[in-house]
Amino acid sequence: MDSLQQRSSTVQEPPGAVPAYRPTPPPAWQPRTDHAPLLPDAEPLRVLGTDAAADADPALLLRLYAELIRGRRYNTQATALTKQGRLAVYPSTTGQEACEIAAAMALEERDWLFPSYRDTLAAVARGLDPVQALTLLRGDWHTGYDPHEYRIAPLCTPLATQLPHAVGLAHAARLKGDDVVALAMVGDGGTSEGDFHEALNFAAVWKAPVVFFVQNNGFAISVPLAKQTAAPSLAHKAVGYGMPGRLVDGNDAVAVHQVLTEAVARARRGGGPTLVEAVTYRIDAHTNADDATRYRAAGEVETWRAHDPILLIERELTERGLLDEDTRSAAAEAAETMAADLRERMNADPVLDPMDLFSHVYAEQTAQLREQAAQLRAELDAEGEA
Amino acid sequence: MTTATTGPAAKAAGAGKAKPATMAQALQRAMRDAMAEDPTVHVMGEDVGTLGGVFRVTDGLAKEFGEDRCTDTPLAEAGILGAAVGMAMYGLRPVVEMQFDAFAYPAFEQLISHVAKMRNRTRGAMPMPIVIRVPYGGGIGGVEHHSDSSEAYYTATPGLHVVTPATVEDAYGLLRAAIASDDPVVFLEPKRLYWSKSDWSPEAPAPVEPIGKAVVRRRGTGATLITYGPSLPVCLEAAEAAQAEGWDLEVVDLRSLVPFDEETVCASVRRTGRAVVVHESAGFAGPGAEIVARVTERCFHHLEAPVLRVAGFDIPYPPPMLERHHLPGVDRVLDAVARLQWEAQS
Ligand SMILES: Cc1ncc(C[n+]2csc(CCOP(=O)(O)OP(=O)(O)O)c2C)c(N)n1
Numbered sequence: 001m002d003s004l005q006q007r008s009s010t011v012q013e014p015p016g017a018v019p020a021y022r023p024t025p026p027p028a029w030q031p032r033t034d035h036a037p038l039l040p041d042a043e044p045l046r047v048l049g050t051d052a053a054a055d056a057d058p059a060l061l062l063r064l065y066a067e068l069i070r071g072r073r074y075n076t077q078a079t080a081l082t083k084q085g086r087l088a089v090y091p092s093t094t095g096q097e098a099c100e101i102a103a104a105m106a107l108e109e110r111d112w113l114f115p116s117y118r119d120t121l122a123a124v125a126r127g128l129d130p131v132q133a134l135t136l137l138r139g140d141w142h143t144g145y146d147p148h149e150y151r152i153a154p155l156c157t158p159l160a161t162q163l164p165h166a167v168g169l170a171h172a173a174r175l176k177g178d179d180v181v182a183l184a185m186v187g188d189g190g191t192s193e194g195d196f197h198e199a200l201n202f203a204a205v206w207k208a209p210v211v212f213f214v215q216n217n218g219f220a221i222s223v224p225l226a227k228q229t230a231a232p233s234l235a236h237k238a239v240g241y242g243m244p245g246r247l248v249d250g251n252d253a254v255a256v257h258q259v260l261t262e263a264v265a266r267a268r269r270g271g272g273p274t275l276v277e278a279v280t281y282r283i284d285a286h287t288n289a290d291d292a293t294r295y296r297a298a299g300e301v302e303t304w305r306a307h308d309p310i311l312l313i314e315r316e317l318t319e320r321g322l323l324d325e326d327t328r329s330a331a332a333e334a335a336e337t338m339a340a341d342l343r344e345r346m347n348a349d350p351v352l353d354p355m356d357l358f359s360h361v362y363a364e365q366t367a368q369l370r371e372q373a374a375q376l377r378a379e380l381d382a383e384g385e386a
Numbered sequence: 387m388t389t390a391t392t393g394p395a396a397k398a399a400g401a402g403k404a405k406p407a408t409m410a411q412a413l414q415r416a417m418r419d420a421m422a423e424d425p426t427v428h429v430m431g432e433d434v435g436t437l438g439g440v441f442r443v444t445d446g447l448a449k450e451f452g453e454d455r456c457t458d459t460p461l462a463e464a465g466i467l468g469a470a471v472g473m474a475m476y477g478l479r480p481v482v483e484m485q486f487d488a489f490a491y492p493a494f495e496q497l498i499s500h501v502a503k504m505r506n507r508t509r510g511a512m513p514m515p516i517v518i519r520v521p522y523g524g525g526i527g528g529v530e531h532h533s534d535s536s537e538a539y540y541t542a543t544p545g546l547h548v549v550t551p552a553t554v555e556d557a558y559g560l561l562r563a564a565i566a567s568d569d570p571v572v573f574l575e576p577k578r579l580y581w582s583k584s585d586w587s588p589e590a591p592a593p594v595e596p597i598g599k600a601v602v603r604r605r606g607t608g609a610t611l612i613t614y615g616p617s618l619p620v621c622l623e624a625a626e627a628a629q630a631e632g633w634d635l636e637v638v639d640l641r642s643l644v645p646f647d648e649e650t651v652c653a654s655v656r657r658t659g660r661a662v663v664v665h666e667s668a669g670f671a672g673p674g675a676e677i678v679a680r681v682t683e684r685c686f687h688h689l690e691a692p693v694l695r696v697a698g699f700d701i702p703y704p705p706p707m708l709e710r711h712h713l714p715g716v717d718r719v720l721d722a723v724a725r726l727q728w729e730a731q732s
Contacts, residue, residue, distance in 0.1 A: 138707070139706035142705055157488075157529065157531040159461060189461035194465070222435075222436050223433060290440075295436045354711040357708055357712060358699070376711060
């Protein structure tokens with residue numbers, strides 16, 4: 001109170017008598033990192049159809065081609081199985097195969113993949129048995145494989161929740177002295193979840209060997225990117241966390257492979273995490289339960305069909321004289337064999353034991369669960385289906 | 387699956403006028419009527435606008451009221467509910483949709499730390515008139531994380547109302563009441579009843595009662611089945627089946643778990659002397675535990691047998707191909723009724 005009165009009385013004094021106000025300079029501030037190298041390029045990186053394509057290794061091109069053909073066939077087969085009622089649901093990655101394939105190919109065997117529910121194809125491309133990859137979607141169990149065997153975390157349905165797991169696993173591997181990298185996949189919608197932001201922050205602070213791979217396919221279920229984020233690009237989000245953001249054409253298999261391979265190498269040599277945004281498009285509806293005509297125009301889909309990942313690589317191979325009939329038919333045949341095998345095995349009813357309901361709730365069953373198991377056993381016996 | 391069609395609305399509408407409506411349509415109508423009457427009512431969530439929600443419950447609202455009143459939000463449940471808190475602070479009445487039961491979990495921090503406690507923290511100065519709509523429960527063959535019965539988490543949190551309709555009429559009436567409530571309401575929509583129909587007429591909806599009243603759906607003398615939401619049709623079917631065995635069952639539909647209508651429940655149990663609580667969420671520490679304790683405390687001298695529970699197993703919700711073994715069905719309810727030492731009475 002006192003000082004207030006004093007101050008107001010000073011105001012009454014003639015201006016000349018007031019000592020000049022000398023602000024103390026604020027403490028020096030510097031950005032912790034030069035943000036320029038963290039910023040993504042203005043345009044998504046493209047290789048196919050540019051001069052840079054001439055440098056692409058023919059062996060890599062041919063391998064990507066064969067994998068894309070197989071991937072597309074996997075998508076059409078799984079979609080057909082949904083129509084036949086063999087799968088409860090299938091979130092297709094038709095049009096996004098380049099992202100799925102490159103994700104698998106950028107990793108070494110010792111690395112880990114953290115897929116979202118849409119990324120069955122990436123898991124298959126990494127070597128997972130196609131039937132095991134579809135267990136979740138068929139409905140016989142939540143995860144159809146042992147994650148340690150393939151180093152693929154369970155396909156994750158809640159959005160973005162697997163991203164902090166990827167950070168933790170990569171961090172743990174580094175603490176143990178293993179040069180393991182985790183690649184975590186998420187959709188454009190998933191980048192709005194808190195878990196996405198927390199994962200990026202942890203990864204950057206810990207310099208964890210993680211690569212965050214966003215497949216921006218234009219939509220969450222019905223919500224377009226413009227209603228999801230106001231950022232210039234999703235790759236820009238990296239800067240705020242202190243990691244580089246890379247932008248790539250998600251339908252250009254060579255470009256995606258290049259960017260992801262670089263990001264994985266960077267993580268492996270201790271350079272820390274990278275956020276990669278692949279710009280792609282979801283050709284099919286969100287799932288078979290979705291009606292895409294409610295929120296997008298057919299013309300939009302056609303524009304993207306003209307920028308199909310298989311078309312792009314075929315054009316390149318043809319121009320360089322690398323795509324003869326033998327190569328084509330070999331790729332098609334391999335894809336057909338995979339599809340036929342998948343069809344056949346998926347058409348067999350899975351043999352399920354309802355008693356499994358109680359097998360893996362705890363390491364050791366509680367007394368209550370044993371009691372409930374006995375109840376179900378009795379019911380099954382009575383039904384005569386034991 | 388169908389539900390009882392004998393609500394007051396069906397009668398009021400008259401046999402000629404009423405057209406079959408689904409629960410999803412009745413819910414949509416409730417939001418529409420509330421939005422038309424009160425400009426502070428705002429609907430928001432993932433895909434609720436252009437798409438009309440993945441279950442089409444918000445169909446047409448964005449078109450009719452504009453995107454500011456029915457908003458497609460970014461994909462972030464904590465953000466959706468957190469923003470709703472701020473909107474409520476400024477006088478709006480947000481109705482938020484959580485796309486599926488298990489996807490509401492990211493919003494729990496906001497729900498438990500703020501939505502449920504704000505009135506209490508501010509000594510009544512800052513009520514939270516928010517409705518959190520959650521499609522819940524199993525039986526639709528959904529994959530992982532699409533079938534949780536999460537009511538126990540909500541009912542264990544003081545400050546929240548927890549409501550769940552089982553009929554088309556109630557879907558309308560309860561949602562209107564929830565939106566009118568000055569307290570936060572977790573509004574659990576049994577997704578396997580979304581397509582259930584009744585001759586409910588939107589032109590003559592039942593009068594909207596305040597939430598918190600249970601209703602006797604079927605009169606009986608032998609025992610009371612106490613249930614709610616997705617298990618109501620199961621109990622009504624069980625009661626029909628029991629009739630053949632000479633068991634006359636009464637069925638009470640709670641409609642609201644918080645507040646809990648002790649009066650209706652206890653009056654019924656006192657009449658029948660026996661009771662089974664039926665719900666599909668896990669039994670251990672589930673809603674049935676509380677109900678049994680209460681009924682036992684209040685009706686001990688009227689009971690001819692211990693109050694039993696028929697619930698989902700104490701396991702994470704199983705994959706769709708096994709869910710029929712988990713969900714309590716008619717047989718399990720009848721088994722429990724048999725265990726009420728029926729012979730001793732008759
Ligand atoms: C936490 C959470 N909220 C909501 C959902 C429901 N849901 C499933 S997929 C989806 C859209 C996802 O969009 P995006 O992240 O862009 O991936 P995309 O499906 O396009 O691959 C939504 C909202 C969910 N799975 N998890």
